[in-house]
Amino acid sequence: MTDSTSNIDYKNLGFNYVKTKCFVMYKWSDGKWDLGKLYDDTNINIHIMSGIFHYGQSLFEGLKAFRSKNDDILVCNSNASAERMQFGCHRILIPEVSTKMFNNAIDKTLLNNLEFFPPYDSEGCMYIRPFIFASGVKLGLGPSTEFTFIVLVNPVGKYYNRKIKCKVIENYDRSAPLGVGNIKMGGNYAADMLPSIESKKGGYDIALYLDAKEHRYIEEFSTSNFVAIDKDGCYVTPKSNSILKGNTNSLLRMLAKDRGIKVKVREIDFNEIKTFQEICACGTAVVLSPIKSITRGNETYDVPEFNILKSLKNDLLQIQKGDKKDKYNIIRCLPTTSVI
Numbered sequence: 001m002t003d004s005t006s007n008i009d010y011k012n013l014g015f016n017y018v019k020t021k022c023f024v025m026y027k028w029s030d031g032k033w034d035l036g037k038l039y040d041d042t043n044i045n046i047h048i049m050s051g052i053f054h055y056g057q058s059l060f061e062g063l064k065a066f067r068s069k070n071d072d073i074l075v076c077n078s079n080a081s082a083e084r085m086q087f088g089c090h091r092i093l094i095p096e097v098s099t100k101m102f103n104n105a106i107d108k109t110l111l112n113n114l115e116f117f118p119p120y121d122s123e124g125c126m127y128i129r130p131f132i133f134a135s136g137v138k139l140g141l142g143p144s145t146e147f148t149f150i151v152l153v154n155p156v157g158k159y160y161n162r163k164i165k166c167k168v169i170e171n172y173d174r175s176a177p178l179g180v181g182n183i184k185m186g187g188n189y190a191a192d193m194l195p196s197i198e199s200k201k202g203g204y205d206i207a208l209y210l211d212a213k214e215h216r217y218i219e220e221f222s223t224s225n226f227v228a229i230d231k232d233g234c235y236v237t238p239k240s241n242s243i244l245k246g247n248t249n250s251l252l253r254m255l256a257k258d259r260g261i262k263v264k265v266r267e268i269d270f271n272e273i274k275t276f277q278e279i280c281a282c283g284t285a286v287v288l289s290p291i292k293s294i295t296r297g298n299e300t301y302d303v304p305e306f307n308i309l310k311s312l313k314n315d316l317l318q319i320q321k322g323d324k325k326d327k328y329n330i331i332r333c334l335p336t337t338s339v340i
């Protein structure tokens, strides 16, 4: 943990908390959001009867911004993050943050923390963490009277530094078929901690969940989507209502189509994995991280390649850094001279 830019080794950042200069916080009460303010003290005052503590009413997002060669700040796919948070708000009765307010909050936080922004040539970038929770006082179960929306930023590097070993989770489910696995709700991640820690103790880096009903179809990893290249060279990723709609996965599917790769979003029977040439964990934090092996019970499948998905990863990284044309309009460019 640091709050001094001089201590940051931008070449070896990893994915750890770094205290930056400030964050932005907005409050909702009486039916509307206030105008939001910047704060530098990272301890905030919350009532002990807030809905977040007792009923887990909270959502978060994760997205990234990059420094371009000519020093602009490039925010990647923030509209998609705003929309996903709005979808979650609807499900767990939190007042929506408009896309405009979401983007303004991000821009304000980024531009006021420029001194913590990893340089263009560092392989690092700025991770953006918007989150929203019930901060109103209520004893009985019901929607809160006050909500808080915060955006903080944190310089990051690589999530994984090696190919990863994966374990299939058998004794727990991540989400029910009609549950809340398709929203980025805090509680989903609490439920995953024990299964993930147990698999880490067994020497695995990442946990893979199957569908809760039959334990037959692949769903997703703890904090990322499952993507693969099948025996016909197609990009495949699971179709399920109980997984998170990954924004990285959506972008990669567009990039795959552009390279003439057929994309299939469909149910994936676990038994099929032996026919997959390439398998990756896919998400904002992990980008596309190659899976080395997948173990279920006593059987391990070694994934042979990382070629097609590697080229898609490079395409994405180049767009994110402004080195390749963004024909999908996913990047918002903030000149560092902007004042907010």
Ligand SMILES: Cc1ncc(COP(=O)(O)O)c(C=O)c1O
Residues within 6 Å of the ligand: 062, 220, 221, 222, 223, 224, 225, 243, 244, 245, 246, 247, 248, 249, 282, 283, 284, 285
């Ligand atoms: C459960 C889960 N699935 C998938 C993803 C990937 O989503 P995205 O690409 O939008 O980061 C995440 C990322 O946070 C996640 O937590």
